[in-house]
Structures are given as structure tokens and as C-alpha cells.
Amino acid sequence: xxxxxxxxxxxxxxxxxxxxxxxxxxxxxxxxxxxxxxxxxxxxxxxxxxxxxxxxxxxxxxxxxxxxxxxxxxxxxxxxxxxxxxxxxxxxxxxxxxxxxxxxxxxxxxxxxxxxxxxxxxxxxxxxxxxxxxxxxxxxxxxxxxxxxxxxxxxxxxxxxxxxxxxxxxxxxxxxxxxxxxxxxxxxxxxxxxxxxxxxxxxxxxxxxxxxxxxxxxxxxxxxxxxxxxxxxxxxxxxxxxxxxxxxxxxxxxxxxxxxxxxxxxxxxxxxxxxxxxxxxxxxxxxxxxxxxxxx
Numbered sequence: 001x002x003x004x005x006x007x008x009x010x011x012x013x014x015x016x017x018x019x020x021x022x023x024x025x026x027x028x029x030x031x032x033x034x035x036x037x038x039x040x041x042x043x044x045x046x047x048x049x050x051x052x053x054x055x056x057x058x059x060x061x062x063x064x065x066x067x068x069x070x071x072x073x074x075x076x077x078x079x080x081x082x083x084x085x086x087x088x089x090x091x092x093x094x095x096x097x098x099x100x101x102x103x104x105x106x107x108x109x110x111x112x113x114x115x116x117x118x119x120x121x122x123x124x125x126x127x128x129x130x131x132x133x134x135x136x137x138x139x140x141x142x143x144x145x146x147x148x149x150x151x152x153x154x155x156x157x158x159x160x161x162x163x164x165x166x167x168x169x170x171x172x173x174x175x176x177x178x179x180x181x182x183x184x185x186x187x188x189x190x191x192x193x194x195x196x197x198x199x200x201x202x203x204x205x206x207x208x209x210x211x212x213x214x215x216x217x218x219x220x221x222x223x224x225x226x227x228x229x230x231x232x233x234x235x236x237x238x239x240x241x242x243x244x245x246x247x248x249x250x251x252x253x254x255x256x257x258x259x260x261x262x263x264x265x266x267x268x269x270x271x272x273x274x275x276x277x278x279x280x281x282x283x284x285x286x287x288x289x290x291x292x293x294x295x296x
Contacts, residue, residue: 001259002086002259002260002262003084003264004085004260005087005089005263005264005266006091006098006263006264006272007089008067008268008271009090010187012269012271013058015047016047018031018046018066018069019047019290020290020292021291022291024073024077024296034065034069037111038062042066063093063118065114065115067093068110071266072110074288075097085101086217086218086259087217087220087227087255087258088219088220089219089225091154091248091272092192093117095241099234101266103215103216104234105211116203120203124195124196124198125189127165127167127193128185129163129170129185129191130171130182130185131161132163133160134180135161135178139178143177147169149169150164150170150172152245153190156246162192164192165195166190192222192241192246199242200241207235211231212232221234221238221241222244222247224237225251256283261282263283264285265287269287270287273285273287
């Protein structure tokens with residue numbers, strides 16, 4: 001019997017999501033410290049009560065820190081109850097929470113990295129992303145290979161991927177592909193593609209000064225979904241995450257290979273749980289999104 005903790009990324013946020021964690025020890029202090037770091041009231045942003053510039057929760061510069069705070073507080077709550085996992089994995093920004101959960105760095109380091117990451121990604125505009133569902137993988141891969149300026153950014157499951165690249169290239173592939181649905185995403189850039197090279201280089205420079213401890217729980221990274229505990233290796237994987245795809249389909253395949261029979265989604269929503277239910281036979285799922293789910 002094995003347990004995996006999985007951490008959702010951007011797209012799982014929703015107004016009011018912070019209310020369920022405020023009863024947790026240290027919650028208001030972590031929100032206050034993050035607000036001071038960002039220079040704006042993150043708790044008010046999560047509640048939809050903020051005004052002025054950068055007040056939208058869906059702005060990448062708010063979404064990423066907000067999800068990190070909430071998910072890290074839930075990790076602390078689980079650990080305070082003596083709970084642990086056999087594997088951890090996060091989707092996109094969720095990978096930083098997975099590293100935190102595995103003891104690679106502390107919360108303040110994670111928040112500083114998330115601030116830098118979100119600002120760099122928000123500044124790298126000009127691209128587009130589209131989710132496609134219900135397609136023939138061979139046809140998709142052929143179209144992507146034949147079209148310059150587009151890549152598979154998120155390989156979420158056998159039936160769902162996200163394309164990323166120039167608006168014209170993404171539209172060309174999603175328009176030609178025979179699929180059930182193609183949904184353009186409300187993002188500011190071509191995340192997890194070569195178009196993030198400048199942002200990735202700047203993030204790599206920021207990472208250089210940050211010590212990564214060896215993980216106490218094996219981590220499945222987006223760029224390499226094989227179990228890893230070396231802090232040096234995990235930093236190298238994170239360094240290239242912005243320009244490479246999120247290999248979530250292969251991450252889920254690892255669960256069965258590594259004896260995982262329960263996947264716990266830690267954070268708002270149930271996007272990852274849904275993917276796991278549809279893709280992993282014999283793996284049950286649970287969601288921890290607030291203090292109530294911890295029995296508090």
C-alpha cells in the first residue's frame with residue numbers, strides 16, 4: 001500500500017479558497033508574510049475583496065503565490081498529524097509545493113521562488129495555450145511535428161493535452177486536429193514551451209543561490225517523472241521546467257509501477273483527482289482542500 005501526495009497548479013484557483021485554511025496554525029502569519037513580500041494583500045485577493053492594480057486572483061503573479069501558501073499550509077497540517085507520503089508530485093507550479101513537502105527547502109524559500117517564477121512567467125507574454133480533448137495521439141504528434149512554433153506543453157492524460165506556442169501555430173494545430181473539444185486557455189504566455197527560454201534562464205540564475213536539500217520523500221518531476229531524492233538533481237529538473245512539457249500522463253503511470261494505491265490531491269479543486277480516476281485503475285483518490293478535510 002502506497003500513498004502519493006499530488007499538488008495542483010494554475011487553473012485550480014477559485015475565489016474564497018483561502019477561507020478553509022485560515023484555522024490552520026500559522027495560516028494568517030504565512031499570508032501576512034507573503035503579502036509583505038508581494039506588496040499587496042494576498043488574503044483580500046483570494047477573497048475577491050482587493051482593489052487596484054494586481055488585484056485579480058487569476059493574474060499569474062497572484063495565482064502562483066496564493067496556491068503555494070494554501071497547499072503548503074495543508075502539507076504542514078498533514079505532517080502535524082503524523083501523516084506522510086511515499087511519493088510526491090506537482091503539476092507545474094505544484095512541483096514547488098512537492099519539493100517543499102519533501103523537505104527540499106522551507107516555506108519562505110518556496111515563496112520567494114514562487115514570486116520570482118510568477119513574475120518572470122507573467123512578463124514572458126505573447127504566446128497562447130489551448131487544451132484539446134479526445135484526439136488521436138498519432139495525428140496530434142504528426143501535426144505538432146509539421147507545425148513550427150507549437151509544442152505539447154502539458155501531456156495530462158491519454159485523452160487530454162495542452163498545446164503551447166505562437167497564437168497562429170496553436171490555432172493551426174487545434175483547428176486541423178480531429179478532437180472532441182479544443183478550449184483556448186486564458187493565459188498571458190506560451191508556458192512550458194521554448195518560448196519561455198528567457199524567463200527560464202533568469203529563473204535558473206535565481207535558483208543558483210538557493211540551497212536544495214536532499215528530499216526525504218521521492219519526487220516525480222514534470223521534466224522527468226522518475227523518483228528522485230538528490231537535491232542537486234531536483235534543482236536541475238526544476239531549472240528546465242519552464243521550457244519543457246508537464247509529463248503528467250507518465251507521472252500517473254509511475255503510480256502503479258511504484259505501488260501507489262491512493263493519491264491525495266492537496267489544494268483547491270479536484271482536477272488531478274479526475275485525471276487519476278480516469279487513467280489509473282486501482283488507484284483511489286482523496287482531496288484535502290481545507291482544515292475540515294483534516295478533521296480540524
